[in-house]
Amino acid sequence: MSHGGHAPAAGEPVAHEPVFTGEVRAKLEALFPKYPTRQACLLPALWLVQEARGWVSEPALAEVAEVLGLTPAYVKGVVTFYTMYHTHPVGRHFIQVCTTSPCGLCGADDVLQAILAHSGCGDLGATSPDGRFTVVEVECLGACGFATPVLVDDDFVEGVTPESVPALLSRYA
Amino acid sequence: MGFPHPSHPKETVVLSRHFGDPAARGFRGWVDRGGYEGLRKALTMSAEEIVAVVKESGLRGRGGAGFPTGLKWSFMPKPSGKPHFLVCNADESEPGTFKDREIIRWTPHQLIEGCAIGCLGIHAERCYIYIRGEFTEPWRILVQAVEEAYANGALGTDVFGSGRRIDVVVHRGAGAYICGEETALMNSIEGKRGNPRIKPPFPAQAGLFGMPTTINNVETLSAVPHILVRGAEWYKGLSLASPKSTGTKLFSVCGHVQRPGNYEVTMGTPMRDLIFDMCGGMRPGRTLKAVVPGGSSVPLMTADEVEDCALDYEGIAAKGSMLGSGGMIVMDDTADLVRVVWRFAKFYAHESCAQCTQCREGTAWTAKVLERILQGKGTAADLQLLQDLAEQMTGKTICVLSDSCAAPVVSAIRKFPAEFEAYLSGRREPVPA
Numbered sequence: 001m002s003h004g005g006h007a008p009a010a011g012e013p014v015a016h017e018p019v020f021t022g023e024v025r026a027k028l029e030a031l032f033p034k035y036p037t038r039q040a041c042l043l044p045a046l047w048l049v050q051e052a053r054g055w056v057s058e059p060a061l062a063e064v065a066e067v068l069g070l071t072p073a074y075v076k077g078v079v080t081f082y083t084m085y086h087t088h089p090v091g092r093h094f095i096q097v098c099t100t101s102p103c104g105l106c107g108a109d110d111v112l113q114a115i116l117a118h119s120g121c122g123d124l125g126a127t128s129p130d131g132r133f134t135v136v137e138v139e140c141l142g143a144c145g146f147a148t149p150v151l152v153d154d155d156f157v158e159g160v161t162p163e164s165v166p167a168l169l170s171r172y173a
Numbered sequence: 174m175g176f177p178h179p180s181h182p183k184e185t186v187v188l189s190r191h192f193g194d195p196a197a198r199g200f201r202g203w204v205d206r207g208g209y210e211g212l213r214k215a216l217t218m219s220a221e222e223i224v225a226v227v228k229e230s231g232l233r234g235r236g237g238a239g240f241p242t243g244l245k246w247s248f249m250p251k252p253s254g255k256p257h258f259l260v261c262n263a264d265e266s267e268p269g270t271f272k273d274r275e276i277i278r279w280t281p282h283q284l285i286e287g288c289a290i291g292c293l294g295i296h297a298e299r300c301y302i303y304i305r306g307e308f309t310e311p312w313r314i315l316v317q318a319v320e321e322a323y324a325n326g327a328l329g330t331d332v333f334g335s336g337r338r339i340d341v342v343v344h345r346g347a348g349a350y351i352c353g354e355e356t357a358l359m360n361s362i363e364g365k366r367g368n369p370r371i372k373p374p375f376p377a378q379a380g381l382f383g384m385p386t387t388i389n390n391v392e393t394l395s396a397v398p399h400i401l402v403r404g405a406e407w408y409k410g411l412s413l414a415s416p417k418s419t420g421t422k423l424f425s426v427c428g429h430v431q432r433p434g435n436y437e438v439t440m441g442t443p444m445r446d447l448i449f450d451m452c453g454g455m456r457p458g459r460t461l462k463a464v465v466p467g468g469s470s471v472p473l474m475t476a477d478e479v480e481d482c483a484l485d486y487e488g489i490a491a492k493g494s495m496l497g498s499g500g501m502i503v504m505d506d507t508a509d510l511v512r513v514v515w516r517f518a519k520f521y522a523h524e525s526c527a528q529c530t531q532c533r534e535g536t537a538w539t540a541k542v543l544e545r546i547l548q549g550k551g552t553a554a555d556l557q558l559l560q561d562l563a564e565q566m567t568g569k570t571i572c573v574l575s576d577s578c579a580a581p582v583v584s585a586i587r588k589f590p591a592e593f594e595a596y597l598s599g600r601r602e603p604v605p606a
Binding site: 034035036037039040041042043044046047068070077078081082083084085096099100101102104105106138139140141142143144145146147151154155156 | 177256265266267268269270271273274305306307308309310340342344345346347348349350361362363364365366367382425426427428429433434435469500502504508512513516517520523524526
């Protein structure tokens with residue numbers, strides 16, 4: 001299906017530098033033999049976009065649809081189902097704090113408050129004024145015995161306490 | 174072993190033997206520790222023989238449901254030209270559970286070997302390992318191990334010179350608890366939203382890409398190489414209580430114990446031994462209040478019920494709960510159970526795929542009603558309302574996410590009524606909104 005007429009959402013920059021060129025294109029094509037359908041490459045392709053651009057913009061989403069033979073509407077439906085794809089820009093470092101019950105029993109709420117305060121984000125989902133951090137709560141990170149686990153970008157940090165927060169954040173410029 | 178703690182004498186260490194030993198991660202290190210002998214043996218056997226050994230061992234699914242693994246494999250049709258798929262569920266997201274993560278982090282080749290043997294057992298040439306997106310480190314380790322397995326002939330078009338083809342593809346999720354449900358997981362691999370599918374058809378008839386598919390948990394598949402090498406009789410002999418529960422099981426213990434971690438025990442080991450000996454019991458001066466024995470989806474147990482409970486499928490069921498994934502959340506007398514089940518309900522409300530009304534509405538309302546109780550605005554009628562809601566949420570939906578939300582809430586109201594009454598009567602300080 002053609003989707004050349006797909007208009008960018010209001011406020012989006014019109015110019016879009018294609019993601020799937022050069023090395024990223026090669027990574028995408030390396031996926032094709034691993035799956036019997038192009039559609040099955042959708043989640044990995046979205047990861048490639050996020051790796052390259054930091055988030056999945058509307059034009060990038062349309063580009064993914066184009067290269068996999070899907071419609072932008074379909075891709076948007078999938079993107080919005082999964083919590084790890086960013087559909088808007090986030091801070092340079094994206095922090096996910098587990099606050100589900102097991103970590104909650106072990107003080108995760110205090111860790112979250114300390115991170116919100118020290119990062120300058122203040123509120124959940126907000127980006128700090130210096131653009132350095134965005135902080136969100138995340139459901140069970142699967143490391144309940146090592147409370148409180150915090151994911152900073154791709155770094156999985158175990159046993160974070162309110163006291164260890166300043167030193168943790170100082171590692172990220 | 175109780176990683177990150179040294180192995181306890183009451184453990185039976187099989188799958189977790191090399192946790193904490195980075196040298197076991199690489200292909201060579203794994204082979205030096207006896208790795209890939211199970212696969213080499215499986216390559217000399219027919220698919221029927223492999224399935225027979227797994228059946229005989231009594232191995233049951235370690236992801237939560239406890240379905241007999243060999244029986245599941247035997248449901249796969251005879252080869253008919255259609256591709257068969259094996260799927261490994263590494264979407265470990267059940268609150269309280271963190272065992273598969275450690276298997277992948279420390280012994281990725283143990284899992285790859287199990288996947289390869291599974292493929293041989295069900296006439297599949299390809300296995301997809303679906304790993305949750307948040308497991309960034311295990312994912313990197315697993316991808317590297319798969320590359321190494323190809324480079325060393327353990328995977329590829331001619332596995333160890335046998336002429337047999339086995340491919341393993343690591344597929345990364347992107348944040349959705351529901352994708353741990355087997356049919357939602359298959360939809361997710363296919364590039365769709367992770368909505369569970371109506372069954373039948375069951376995966377063995379029409380699973381991934383509509384083809385015959387078997388799906389097994391990481392821990393289940395990781396046990397298979399050991400069973401092939403040491404035999405079904407050995408595995409069956411690892412059973413201290415019910416003969417229907419055999420082998421070892423990894424329990425992830427978290428919460429208010431002195432030494433949280435992953436402990437591997439023989440099925441039927443007393444729950445008391447795990448909590449009070451291996452994990453060191455409660456913090457000083459504290460007493461046990463409640464245990465969630467098998468991940469957040471199962472009913473709570475009281476301290477009395479823990480006393481004489483055997484750690485196996487039947488022993489925990491006899492106490493009205495479930496072994497589930499083996500994710501054990503231990504709570505001492507400081508725990509506020511209303512708050513704990515409210516946070517569980519919030520989890521399920523967030524993770525509901527929203528296909529079924531009972532789940533979409535039920536999980537959200539369960540969380541809201543519990544929240545109002547916490548805020549001191551609840552009434553006695555709310556407890557009945559929660560139980561009525563739970564009734565509507567149980568056994569009525571495509572998958573069991575909604576049942577899983579209801580189970581801990583209902584058990585908390587029935588077994589720990591004083592926790593709720595403290596808020597309803599105003600004896601307990603309300604939690605600010």
